[in-house]
Amino acid sequence: MAQTDTLLAGENGKVVNRDTPSKRNGPSDVPVSNGKKRSRSADGLEMATDSLLSNNSQRKRRNGVITTGKTSKQVFLQDENGLDAMEDDELARKGKGKKIQALPVSEQDRRAEMESRKARAKKLAIETAALPVNTAQDELVKAILANDTVIVMAETGSGKSTQLPKMLQQHRFIKEHFKQKQIPTPTLAITQPRRLPCLSLAQRVSEEMGVKLGKEVGYAVRFDSKETLAAPGTKKNGQTSIRFCTEGVLLRELGNEPLKNSKNKTAEGNIIPEIKTEIKTNGQASTDKEEHPNLLLRYDIIIIDEAHERTLNTDFLLGSLKLIQAERKRLTKQLEEAKDAPNATESGTGSIEVGVQQSWGGYQMRELKVVVMSATLEADVFSEFFDHAPILYVKGRTYPVDVYHATEDHEEDRVDAALKQCFQLHVTKPPGDILVFMPGQEEIEGLVKSLEQYNNEIPEGLPKINALPLYRVLSQAQQNLVFEASRDDVRKVIVSTNIAETGLTIPGIKYVVDSGLQKERSVITSASGSMSALQTIQCSKSAANQRAGRAGRTAAGECYRLYSEPAYEKRPQVAEAEILRTDLSSAILTLIAMKQNPFEFPYIDQPSRPFSVQAVAELLRLSAITVNPFRLTELGKRMQHYPMIPSRARILLESFHCGCPSEIIDILSLQEAGNPILESASQREKAEKAKATFKHRDGDHLTYLAILRAFIEQQEQRASAPQGGRTGSSVSPTSEWCKDNALNFRVLKEAVQIRSQLRQLAQQQGHDPDVSAGEDSDKVLRCLLHGLFLNTARIQPDKRGYRQVVGSRDIKIHPSSVLADRKVPTILYDEIYRS
Numbered sequence: 001m002a003q004t005d006t007l008l009a010g011e012n013g014k015v016v017n018r019d020t021p022s023k024r025n026g027p028s029d030v031p032v033s034n035g036k037k038r039s040r041s042a043d044g045l046e047m048a049t050d051s052l053l054s055n056n057s058q059r060k061r062r063n064g065v066i067t068t069g070k071t072s073k074q075v076f077l078q079d080e081n082g083l084d085a086m087e088d089d090e091l092a093r094k095g096k097g098k099k100i101q102a103l104p105v106s107e108q109d110r111r112a113e114m115e116s117r118k119a120r121a122k123k124l125a126i127e128t129a130a131l132p133v134n135t136a137q138d139e140l141v142k143a144i145l146a147n148d149t150v151i152v153m154a155e156t157g158s159g160k161s162t163q164l165p166k167m168l169q170q171h172r173f174i175k176e177h178f179k180q181k182q183i184p185t186p187t188l189a190i191t192q193p194r195r196l197p198c199l200s201l202a203q204r205v206s207e208e209m210g211v212k213l214g215k216e217v218g219y220a221v222r223f224d225s226k227e228t229l230a231a232p233g234t235k236k237n238g239q240t241s242i243r244f245c246t247e248g249v250l251l252r253e254l255g256n257e258p259l260k261n262s263k264n265k266t267a268e269g270n271i272i273p274e275i276k277t278e279i280k281t282n283g284q285a286s287t288d289k290e291e292h293p294n295l296l297l298r299y300d301i302i303i304i305d306e307a308h309e310r311t312l313n314t315d316f317l318l319g320s321l322k323l324i325q326a327e328r329k330r331l332t333k334q335l336e337e338a339k340d341a342p343n344a345t346e347s348g349t350g351s352i353e354v355g356v357q358q359s360w361g362g363y364q365m366r367e368l369k370v371v372v373m374s375a376t377l378e379a380d381v382f383s384e385f386f387d388h389a390p391i392l393y394v395k396g397r398t399y400p401v402d403v404y405h406a407t408e409d410h411e412e413d414r415v416d417a418a419l420k421q422c423f424q425l426h427v428t429k430p431p432g433d434i435l436v437f438m439p440g441q442e443e444i445e446g447l448v449k450s451l452e453q454y455n456n457e458i459p460e461g462l463p464k465i466n467a468l469p470l471y472r473v474l475s476q477a478q479q480n481l482v483f484e485a486s487r488d489d490v491r492k493v494i495v496s497t498n499i500a501e502t503g504l505t506i507p508g509i510k511y512v513v514d515s516g517l518q519k520e521r522s523v524i525t526s527a528s529g530s531m532s533a534l535q536t537i538q539c540s541k542s543a544a545n546q547r548a549g550r551a552g553r554t555a556a557g558e559c560y561r562l563y564s565e566p567a568y569e570k571r572p573q574v575a576e577a578e579i580l581r582t583d584l585s586s587a588i589l590t591l592i593a594m595k596q597n598p599f600e601f602p603y604i605d606q607p608s609r610p611f612s613v614q615a616v617a618e619l620l621r622l623s624a625i626t627v628n629p630f631r632l633t634e635l636g637k638r639m640q641h642y643p644m645i646p647s648r649a650r651i652l653l654e655s656f657h658c659g660c661p662s663e664i665i666d667i668l669s670l671q672e673a674g675n676p677i678l679e680s681a682s683q684r685e686k687a688e689k690a691k692a693t694f695k696h697r698d699g700d701h702l703t704y705l706a707i708l709r710a711f712i713e714q715q716e717q718r719a720s721a722p723q724g725g726r727t728g729s730s731v732s733p734t735s736e737w738c739k740d741n742a743l744n745f746r747v748l749k750e751a752v753q754i755r756s757q758l759r760q761l762a763q764q765q766g767h768d769p770d771v772s773a774g775e776d777s778d779k780v781l782r783c784l785l786h787g788l789f790l791n792t793a794r795i796q797p798d799k800r801g802y803r804q805v806v807g808s809r810d811i812k813i814h815p816s817s818v819l820a821d822r823k824v825p826t827i828l829y830d831e832i833y834r835s
């Protein structure tokens with residue numbers, strides 16, 4: 001990596017400075033939970049702390065299942081009372097949202113609601129009966145019951161995500177199979193790489209089953225869930241037995257909830273084989289006998305959907321499931337042999353069985369079925385990984401999609417080309433909504449703005465355009481807007497990132513416009529440390545086909561690619577597995593929580609050794625793990641409690657010792673939500689003003705803190721003002737206040753939600769989230785250092801840039817940072833990336 005690259009510290013502007021003298025405790029005197037002081041010898045921490053805080057300021061057989069079919073109808077994420085969950089005051093003011101109110105529901109209303117749900121379910125059952133996956137039910141179910149793992153390779157729109165989960169719970173063969181095992185209803189988890197499909201699929205499947213979302217069918221994504229969980233071994237009315245969750249949530253479950261207790265003799269067998277050997281040979285593991293890796297005993301069947309995306313989490317999950325499946329099989333066999341043994345009691349509950357039952361945290365030990373679903377022909381890689389598991393091919397889709405290619409490529413002028421294509425479609429094509437795929441937020445906002453401007457020039461008699469953005473950091477309410485049916489006199493144009501590429505059915509979409517581009521974050525690792533690069537890249541053929549598949553779901557569709565056919569043909573079939581290009585620390589922490597050795601784990605594709613070494617080194621420096629054997633430290637276990645990257649979780653834990661959880665929770669919440677400052681070209685002047693208003697001399701983290709606190713104050717003022725701050729009140733809606741200050745209302749709202757979750761999690765762990773450092777920003781900086789101590793740099797003698805304290809890169813502060821125009825002796829940054 002050439003030193004001449006521009007390396008920027010603090011994307012989104014999170015850089016802290018310390019250029020004021022501090023007379024506080026030196027780094028070697030860090031108070032620990034027991035109140036004693038400990039001495040730190042950790043390389044990076046000490047050096048970095050010295051710099052930032054000290055003296056003068058410086059810081060992985062075939063069966064043919066063939067068919068075709070049709071279907072259609074749309075959904076909304078609803079609140080408890082079945083009302084659309086629109087809560088943004090901005091949306092409400094536009095007349096698009098309803099305010100949610102906890103109205104008393106009479107028994108009569110409840111029955112009426114239930115009957116209407118059942119009637120809708122009946123209607124949907126007729127509509128979905130012809131879906132390819134449904135017409136092949138018996139073959140699919142037989143194959144799944146006959147094998148531990150199957151790979152289902154189905155075309156987009158075949159019904160795999162919505163129909164297979166229901167089938168695997170309701171089909172008569174399934175019922176018979178599980179009845180024999182004394183399991184009345186099997187429990188399923190279905191994972192998705194992204195959160196939005198989890199929510200919309202859970203909503204759709206609950207509707208198809210005629211049940212309320214959050215009861216039998218629920219979802220769980222990071223910082224949000226709607227489900228009814230019962231304690232192990234107990235039953236609850238409406239208990240969730242079809243759970244849509246992100247891969248990340250299932251991975252966390254693996255790392256977070258070890259099985260406790262091991263009074264029985266087979267306890268050690270509970271440990272995954274490779275690790276068992278390690279434990280026998282290493283005395284340090286004695287305390288681990290108290291806890292065993294989670295074997296996901298809550299579930300009978302786990303479906304990994306969209307596995308072809310090969311996210312980091314897909315790969316770690318598949319490897320873990322392979323081990324868990326083998327272990328559950330071995331233990332179930334052992335249990336059955338014990339039952340059949342001559343000394344088993346008459347009741348069949350021999351002592352060994354009782355012992356084993358007790359050790360599984362209240363769950364019944366049983367085998368696990370795994371279904372891996374992929375939409376690409378490259379399913380062989382999964383089959384091979386699962387010891388040549390059968391691949392079931394389901395042919396056919398809902399409606400046809402005609403694909404057209406541009407005569408030339410439009411990578412450079414993508415926004416203009418997309419705009420022209422949308423208008424051409426609007427003027428020449430019959431009604432039907434348009435879904436445009438653009439790489440990132442900036443292009444999306446640019447296109448939405450241009451579409452809105454051109455609305456005025458639409459010839460009379462033609463419908464107007466309702467342009468809607470769709471990207472990750474939009475609030476849930478804003479994202480829900482895209483599912484809303486268009487009025488007859490309006491054509492909806494949804495401009496989205498690849499967030500809408502898989503697992504989603506947006507009713508009404510007839511046309512897809514595809515830029516063929518996506519943003520990809522990768523980590524560049526070298527001897528001088530790692531660095532992120534956010535690049536715009538061409539999407540794979542598989543991704544392009546998924547995009548085209550978003551049309552043709554409720555009617556026949558058309559897809560217009562803004563690139564030529566030869567350009568499409570040159571693209572790789574599938575994207576490179578994320579595990580080969582990304583930071584592995586979070587996933588490796590989870591692996592170690594499962595008592596796995598990250599260097600011996602069964603990967604589909606082995607990550608490069610420097611990546612693994614780097615991640616392990618970071619976890620060691622964060623004091624989260626031990627090696628020989630690989631285990632979590634007490635601190636590491638507590639870090640697992642918070643759904644954040646390890647460095648942030650470490651900062652949060654430290655805040656409880658430093659006496660500043662109030663500030664740190666706020667800062668981390670906003671960092672998790674995204675950049676609160678609107679940085680687009682049109683907002684630049686306002687953004688500068690906003691920065692000036694909230695600027696904190698100690699840098700971006702504290703500036704973020706000031707922004708979130710001002711936002712919360714605005715919300716509180718508005719809530720206490722008469723009529724909620726609308727008509728007749730002097731207090732303007734919070735969204736207006738955000739606009740005036742070039743702040744992103746949606747990001748701030750999400751930050752407030754995350755903040756409340758983090759506060760709850762802290763309280764569950766016995767911490768008071770209100771403990772504040774007051775005006776003492778040093779405490780907050782010291783705390784940040786505990787997670788970011790490797791990320792410090794000193795100013796160069798020529799004062800033109802900074803040189804890493806640990807590492808040898810020359811870096812510059814990102815122009816968006818409040819410190820961009822200052823020369824400070826030492827900086828602490830969140831990340832560096834190549835521009």
Ligand SMILES: Nc1ncnc2c1ncn2[C@@H]1O[C@H](COP(=O)(O)OP(=O)(O)OP(=O)(O)O)[C@@H](O)[C@H]1O
Pocket residue numbers: 070071072073074075131154155156157158159160161162163204375398502503504505507549552553554
């Ligand atoms: N929310 C919805 N509204 C209307 N129709 C829907 C909805 N969800 C699913 N459908 C119908 O069910 C069909 C199958 O959807 P499903 O999500 O199960 O497909 P899939 O095979 O998983 O495809 P993909 O992987 O591309 O999402 C859709 O093509 C559509 O016709």
